[in-house]
Amino acid sequence: MAQSALPDLTFVDLPPPLSADEAPFLASPEVGDGSFRNPWAVHRPRRVSEVLKWKLGSKNPFASEKRSRKPQLPRADHPVDLFDDLPPGARVQWLGHASVLVELDGVHVLIDPLFGRAGGTMPRLVPAPRAVDGLPRIDVVLVSHGHYDHLDRASLAAVARCWPEAVFAVPLGQERSLPRVCQRVIPLGWWQSLTVRSVQFTLTPAQHWHRRGPFDQDRALWGGWHLRGSRSVFHSGDTGYFEGFRTIARVLGAPDIAVLPLGAYEPRWFMAEQHMSPEDSLQAFVDLGARAFMGMHWGTFDLTDEPADHGAFTLLPEIAAARGLSRDRLHVLGHGGALGFGGEVEARGAAPDS
Numbered sequence: 001m002a003q004s005a006l007p008d009l010t011f012v013d014l015p016p017p018l019s020a021d022e023a024p025f026l027a028s029p030e031v032g033d034g035s036f037r038n039p040w041a042v043h044r045p046r047r048v049s050e051v052l053k054w055k056l057g058s059k060n061p062f063a064s065e066k067r068s069r070k071p072q073l074p075r076a077d078h079p080v081d082l083f084d085d086l087p088p089g090a091r092v093q094w095l096g097h098a099s100v101l102v103e104l105d106g107v108h109v110l111i112d113p114l115f116g117r118a119g120g121t122m123p124r125l126v127p128a129p130r131a132v133d134g135l136p137r138i139d140v141v142l143v144s145h146g147h148y149d150h151l152d153r154a155s156l157a158a159v160a161r162c163w164p165e166a167v168f169a170v171p172l173g174q175e176r177s178l179p180r181v182c183q184r185v186i187p188l189g190w191w192q193s194l195t196v197r198s199v200q201f202t203l204t205p206a207q208h209w210h211r212r213g214p215f216d217q218d219r220a221l222w223g224g225w226h227l228r229g230s231r232s233v234f235h236s237g238d239t240g241y242f243e244g245f246r247t248i249a250r251v252l253g254a255p256d257i258a259v260l261p262l263g264a265y266e267p268r269w270f271m272a273e274q275h276m277s278p279e280d281s282l283q284a285f286v287d288l289g290a291r292a293f294m295g296m297h298w299g300t301f302d303l304t305d306e307p308a309d310h311g312a313f314t315l316l317p318e319i320a321a322a323r324g325l326s327r328d329r330l331h332v333l334g335h336g337g338a339l340g341f342g343g344e345v346e347a348r349g350a351a352p353d354s
Helices: 048-057 063-068 079-084 153-162 244-252 278-288 310-323
Strands: 009-011 090-094 100-104 107-111 140-142 167-171 185-188 192-196 199-204 224-228 232-235 257-261 292-296 333-340 346-350
Touching: 079 090, 079 333, 079 346, 090 257, 090 292, 100 232, 107 199, 140 199, 167 192, 167 199, 185 192, 199 244, 224 244, 244 278, 257 278, 278 292, 278 310, 292 310, 292 333
Parallel strands: 107 140, 140 167, 167 185, 232 257, 257 292
Antiparallel strands: 009 192, 090 100, 090 333, 100 107, 192 199, 199 224, 224 232, 333 346
16 A cells, blocks of 8 residues: 655744853754754763763762652553553553653654663663554654664654554654664754644754664754644653743743753763753743643653752752642653543642652
8 A cells, every 4th residue: 555645844933042041052963074962051972981981980879769769650551551541632641751652633643652671781770661563653753863662662663553644743863873774764953844734843952862772873853842733742752941931932932841851961061951850840841831840851860969859859859848849730640541631630640658
């Protein structure tokens, strides 16, 4: 059977910058030699020597805590029913790490799907709450960047085999990393959009970098995703905190749900430029003007120094209280938990201490 035509790409109608400080967030990240950079002050991917300093030469202040207790890593019961029982049209489900299932106006979307080990080697602390062949029909797959815990070739191939008509939207250059079975591929630059039925998908700026092998430093782009139908969702991907979240909201509108990270942030001297802390994520949530916050990028893999539940159950409540943010707007879900947001935000499978 012949495949349908791929959606057309459009550029977002960008407003003029409000100030010189905002201009870089509306600029192109393309350098001109086939590589990319963050077009603002911060762009310094970590050197191998710094990785070795972190892993071999620095003391982890959380080491004793990580040895003495098991983290709280909840998994929601009956995750398929949790999602299916929410009113259709505006639903989002956390599948672990940065993997999210979204349904907007009948369009089913996977973001950064990862159903097994990260990079094929790092074991999961919590099994994937849903299997690929148990998902609803997938129309669109979005990839935020090329790091192995976000662009997982085995998971992408499994999705493509189940749904050959699915569109795979990726930042520029990431198409080279996709498995061949992904046939319907669309590479995008920042502020480019595609529309599938009534839902618009826009790649937004993020403060990050690219490397999958020893010789491809920043030879592919990275970004976040803004999804807009009758309701809207923002997924940050991996990013350090930057002032561009305000610009994203100004250009595309405040999202109903902001999916933002709560893990992989210590030590800050190493991670701050590339991974947000919970405090950073709450500031991004405020900058975006979102109705509700949904935590991701915690509790699935042990990637960094802090305990796997530290951001979700220690820092987030403390920071929210200090800032006077209502906990009713901040959702920490168990693996497989879901939110409905067609009207009031309705949480299913919330983590017990959230």
